[in-house]
Each structure stands twice: as structure tokens, then as C-alpha cells.
Amino acid sequence: MPATVAEGQRESPARRRLLDTATRLFYGEGIHAVGIDRIIAEAGVAKATFYKHFPSKDELVRAYVEEQDRLGRALVADLPPRSPRQTLLAIFDLYHQVARQPDFRGCAFINAAAEYPDPASPVRRAVDEHRRWLRAQFRDLLAAEGHPDPRRTADILVLLVDGVLVGSELDSPTRVRTTTRAALTQLLDTST
Amino acid sequence: MPATVAEGQRESPARRRLLDTATRLFYGEGIHAVGIDRIIAEAGVAKATFYKHFPSKDELVRAYVEEQDRLGRALVADLPPRSPRQTLLAIFDLYHQVARQPDFRGCAFINAAAEYPDPASPVRRAVDEHRRWLRAQFRDLLAAEGHPDPRRTADILVLLVDGVLVGSELDSPTRVRTTTRAALTQLLDTST
Amino acid sequence: MPATVAEGQRESPARRRLLDTATRLFYGEGIHAVGIDRIIAEAGVAKATFYKHFPSKDELVRAYVEEQDRLGRALVADLPPRSPRQTLLAIFDLYHQVARQPDFRGCAFINAAAEYPDPASPVRRAVDEHRRWLRAQFRDLLAAEGHPDPRRTADILVLLVDGVLVGSELDSPTRVRTTTRAALTQLLDTST
């Protein structure tokens, strides 16, 4: 799920390297398990530089989660224009693809939330934001396709995505893929 | 999802208090976020006593996850005897009930896995164990009910459970409940 | 150099096991490196029992060193009666034998002194005691043999013993043995 793409405008290379390294380590090993010393060491950046770009580790974490949000949106936005139905299927394909990567380690948002229990924390807010976006995306696509119950079906699709990402990490990505394929098309065909 | 029930008979009270306290704190605040010192303080136990019962913190974490496994199984085992279909619905009801508790903080297993990236770690093995049990449980009940495809449908149900627990924590338990109700019965009625 | 022989009169078996275990561990791994928990565990004795027999760890250490003293004296005392010269050679043979044992770990007294810097400490006093005895032993034997300078020669022999034990541990027991043989006889033959 995490990726690493520059998308802002003028961004300091140090900040870029820091965020990239943090992304790799946070996602791969957990947030509390990774110290900033390690991040700055692997990013090849001085500590003062780090604290110039990020006032605290928590801010770095937030930046990490927010970037995952933006990257997810970008992936969907960059999908070739197709019918709403095809786009929906393409989104799920994206998730399956991600889940097959060797460095896949589950959903960055779910994992981050697991380490940030307070729903009011900035990290959790960023997670919420991403989930709201995803749900809206599904809803709009379903509505565009003329689905009779876009709202509730979007909720189901979000739930499906959660299950796909969790199951791909804890069980098997291929198994999850075959499992969901039928359920998904059935869900979309309810519109007929 | 976590609960705290004594099930062994001859168990030291100190160990019991330690495991109870650890369960509460690990589940409520995250594993890496909770230190041994805090656990022993809130359990009212000396540090030496702790290390007599648990050789290391990781062993305590494993004991915590394994107990959640046992407790989950016990909850299902203690369900009143009914038809397989009713039992399946009752299991999902259990999850929904748990998810409505004020101290609900998501799935203990998913959260633990989020903090233990190594799939070979004892914690992850315990998580796997629980998921294998749950899947087998679903499969057997579906088979007993005469479902045409118990294996794959069990996989879907596990995915559904994941989605329920994640969505209940990150979105809204009531919303997830209404969302899943229809999907679940539809899934079970495929047998007709 | 350390051995383990009951020699007192009525001695509690618990105390005996404690002292034996402590001797083995202190000598084999160092004094500060071995905790009392390990000693009582390997001795199969309760902690309260330990503190009934030894008011503190330091007292146990003292008992350990003092027993090594007694054991050394016993070894020499049990030597078959021979000429003073033969007895002297036999004492050195004892040291060489000890130094060839697989569990030889240097001189228990020197090692203990290395961990107890304060010359006024009970442990150091016990070490002093042993060295005084050894020196006197050498002196008396030399005098009995009619050596012209028993006092100074005894000092040399003590120095030789130190060198033998240190060299046997840090270099090679066999090498030290061949090294000292000539020097020793030459030293004793000075009397002619």
C-alpha cells in the first residue's frame, strides 16, 4: 500500500529522503519500533535537519500517513478512464497487486491505527480522512453506474478492502484474491 | 474482543494479575507503547516476580495473544446448541457485541500483528493459530448446514469478520452492523 | 585449585550444597558474574534457607575463599610423609596437576582478589591468610631441609606458584611446567 512518489512542488531533498526512509521503516517494521536515529542515519541526514523539517516524530508519522493517503488517491486518479464498473474492479485490482508485493505488510492505515489508540490523534484523523475518501469514491462510482444502493454498497466495499488487506497479510494474498473475486462481481451485479 | 477469564486451575495469583493487566494495557494502548514497569506497577507485583513467570516481555505478549485465542474459542464453545446456521449468526452477533463495548479497540490479533512484522515470530504464529481455528469453525458449520461451498465461503466469512472488526474500530460499529447483516444472510442463503 | 570436600563436623546439607554450587560458579565464571538467584536455583535450595546460612552474598564469598584455603592446606597436609625436599616438589606437583584439570580457571585467590580491590575486605583477608600459610609452609620445609636462606627462598617459591597458576591459565600449563621444573630444582639445590 505505501509507495513513495514526489508530488508536491518544490520539496527539499533532505525532507524527501527522510519521508521516504520513514515510510519504508514505519511500514515495514512498525512505528514505535523505529527510532528517529535510525531514520536519519539511513536517510543520511543530520539530526538538526530532521528537526527543521519535522517538529517532532509524531509530525513525521502524520506526514507519513498523510502521504499514504495522497498516494492512494493518486493511484486511483491515474487510472485510465473507463466505465464506473471497470474502475471499481480496477481499484480492487490495485489492492490485490499491492498485496502481492514481497514487501507487503498489510494496510498502512490499519497498522498505524493499531499503534495510535486515541481516535482524536492526528494520525487517526489522517486515517479517517483516507477512509472517508475511499468510501466516497466507491459511492460515487456506484451511483454513476446506477447502482440501486450506492451508499450501503460502498460501505460493503470498504469492508471488503479491509478484509482483503488484512487477509493478504495474515493469510494469503492469492487465496484472498480468489475469495473476493466472486463476491465482488456479485455485489456489483446486484444493480441489474 | 479481549476478555479475561481464568481457565487453568492451578495458576499463581500474581501471574493472573500480570496477564490481566497486560491484556488490558496491551489491548487498550498497544504493545510497544506499554512498558513492563507500568504493567508490574498496575498489577501490584514485584519485577522479580514478573520475570519468574514470564522470561521476557515477548513471552508475556505471546501469553496475551494465546489467551485471547483461548477466550475466543471459549466464547464460541459456550454458545447454546443450535442449528449450524443459527450458530454462525450467533458468532457474528458476538463480534458485533464485542465491537460495541466502550473499550473496544479493534481486533487484538490484527493489532498485535501490526506490531510484529515478522511472520515467524511467536506472536504471529499465535495469531495464525487463531485464524486457522476460526476458519475451520466456519467451514465445519457451513458443511454441517449443507452449504455447497463451505471452504470458500468460510474464507469469505473470515474476511467479513476482519472487515467487521476493523470497520467497527475505524468507522462505526453500528454502521458496520447494518452493513453486514444483509451480506451475511445472503451468503448463507446461497445454499438454497 | 578449588575443590569441594566436607571437613567440618555436623554441617547442614543445604549449606553444603550452597557452598559447593557457589564454589563451582564463582570459580568458573567469576564472583560478580554469578547472582545468588542462580546459586540457590542450582543448589535446589530456597532463598530463605540461603539467608539463614549466609547473612549476605559477601559472607558466602568469604566462606568460599576460606574453604579454598582449608582445602589447599588439607591437600598439603595429606601428602605422604617424605623428606622436606620431596614434599616441596610434591607441592609444586600438586599445583601442576590442578592446573591441568579441564576446569582449571586460574588461582581462586588471585581471581577473588581481582574482584575485591579493598585490601581490608574479608575476602582479601582470607586471601592474605592463605598466602601467609603457604609462605610459612615453604619456609619451614626449606629450613627443615637446611636451606641457607629459607625466608627469602620461600618468597621466591610463592612467587613461582603465582607465576605457575597465572601462566597455566593465560598461557599453557604444560609449557609452564617445563619452564618451572629446572628453576625449581636449581632453587632448592642452592642449599648445597
Next chain:
Amino acid sequence: MPATVAEGQRESPARRRLLDTATRLFYGEGIHAVGIDRIIAEAGVAKATFYKHFPSKDELVRAYVEEQDRLGRALVADLPPRSPRQTLLAIFDLYHQVARQPDFRGCAFINAAAEYPDPASPVRRAVDEHRRWLRAQFRDLLAAEGHPDPRRTADILVLLVDGVLVGSELDSPTRVRTTTRAALTQLLDTST
């Protein structure tokens, strides 16, 4: 025996202070008896700084022993050029001088070995290194002087040094000095 002399050029002052303090405390009170906290406190250095220079306490210990090795070699190397025989006597004089210092606490190498039982440990290897150097030093000087058996005599001299340092600590430096003087010259005069 221990001294504290800067010999590298580009050395961080914090590291220098740490090593100096460690040398003083390790030698004076024993290695296991001195904690990191005390060393960094007396060195006036932050804990993080310590662990930047020494990855672990054992590495500090090794650095300590290795520095003693270098310092010993430097002392001998700096001896004014004289005949081999005079140099040998000067080396023993060095040891006697050191042994008379008020802070003399025995041989740093023997003491360190007493606390590091494993002969394969880095500390013991460093000790071995020093002893090999000393033995070679003696052998070369004896050979240069035309001694008939430099190899074995070097072994005796090493043994003598051990005895001198141990005896100076556990008995009396002055006594040991008078004791060894005769033995030494006799040993060297064997060449005639």
C-alpha cells in the same frame, strides 16, 4: 600498570575522557563492579555520546585492555637505548616502579582475565596479545645478549613478571623487589 596517554591524533575528547575514566575505574575497582552510568557521570559525557563511541560496554572493556597493551609497549619502546641486559633490567625496574605507585592494583591483564573466563572473548584475546608481545620482547633481548636458551628463559621472565605483579599487590612490593633482584641477575648470568 595502567596509564593513560593519548597516542592517536584525531581522537574525540569525549571518547578520550570516557576511556580515561573507564581505565581508572575498571583498574581501580574491577570491571563488573563499575557500571556505565558511573563512567559517563564521572567522564561528564552523555549516555548517547558513550554509545556512539562504544557500541557496548564490552567494547569499552576491550578498548581499555588494548590501550593498556599499547601503553605497556610504549613504555618499553621509550626506554633509552642500552645493552640488551640493561634493557631487560630496566623493564623489570619499570614493573617495580609501577608496583610501588599508591594506586597500584595488580596486573590489569591478569585482573581483566579473572573477570572474563572465556578464553575466546575479545578481552582475553587482547590479554593474550600482550603476553605474546612481552614474551617475544624478552626472547629477543636475551638472544641479542647471546643467552644460550632465550626461549625458555623468556618464559621464566614472563612468569617472574606475573609473580612480581601479583606479589606486589597481594603481599608487598618492596618485599617482592628484593626477592626478585637476585633471581633475575642469576637468571641473566646463566649466559656466562
Next chain:
DNA sequence: ACTAGCGGGACGACCCGTTTGT
């Protein structure tokens, strides 16, 4: 007289996130 277990508190080595001087 011995065992088993637990409380207590200091200290062990080591790492945390953060700030400052240079």
C-alpha cells in the same frame, strides 16, 4: 528446618526523542 513464592527497590546495559553549540 526447609520450601515456594512474592514484594521491594536499586541498578545493570542500552536507546529514546529532543535541543544546543560549533
Next chain:
DNA sequence: ACAAACGGGTCGTCCCGCTAGT
């Protein structure tokens, strides 16, 4: 950008007492 300082926190072990149960 580097090195260092800082204080507190990590897990784990130290030695020692005390109670309860045989």
C-alpha cells in the same frame, strides 16, 4: 551538518526481606 548534551525510558537482573506452608 556534525558531535555532544540531556533526561528519561527500555527491558532485565541485582541482593535481600518476608510470609505462608509443609
